Amino acid sequence: MDLNILEELEEVIKDRKINPKEGSYVSGLINNENDILEKIGEECTELLISAKDNKNLDHEAADLIFHIMVLYANKDREFNKVLQELRERRD
Numbered sequence: 001m002d003l004n005i006l007e008e009l010e011e012v013i014k015d016r017k018i019n020p021k022e023g024s025y026v027s028g029l030i031n032n033e034n035d036i037l038e039k040i041g042e043e044c045t046e047l048l049i050s051a052k053d054n055k056n057l058d059h060e061a062a063d064l065i066f067h068i069m070v071l072y073a074n075k076d077r078e079f080n081k082v083l084q085e086l087r088e089r090r091d
């Protein structure tokens, strides 16, 4: 499993927060937690529909994970906490 992509993506998201970039999707969304949460709500619904239709599941799951990562960056919370949480749940 390629977990490096999560680290790379987290770095880009954090950088967009500190150094806003013209035309950047992340820069436009970050710092506005209500917008981020609204987007996560939409992405959850899109994931449910795609699962029921058996269509675009990977695309929609990636969208949801990405937006959760934006939320974590906005809260200055390491996404690694999620991975740690899963690790701690292991039997």
Ligand SMILES: N=c1c2ncn([C@@H]3O[C@H](COP(=O)(O)OP(=O)(O)OP(=O)(O)O)[C@@H](O)[C@H]3O)c2ncn1[C@@H]1O[C@H](COP(=O)(O)O)[C@@H](O)[C@H]1O
Pocket: 009, 012, 016, 021, 023, 024, 025, 026, 027, 043, 046, 062, 063, 066
């Ligand atoms: N991984 C993503 C990523 N995933 C989803 N999105 C955006 O999230 C939005 C999702 O919106 P919607 O679900 O409403 O769907 P949509 O607009 O119809 O587009 P789809 O994604 O469904 O095709 C789209 O505008 C996508 O472009 C992303 N935008 C950026 N990234 C990463 O973030 C990095 C920085 O991006 P910028 O901030 O734009 O430079 C990029 O290099 C990418 O690695």
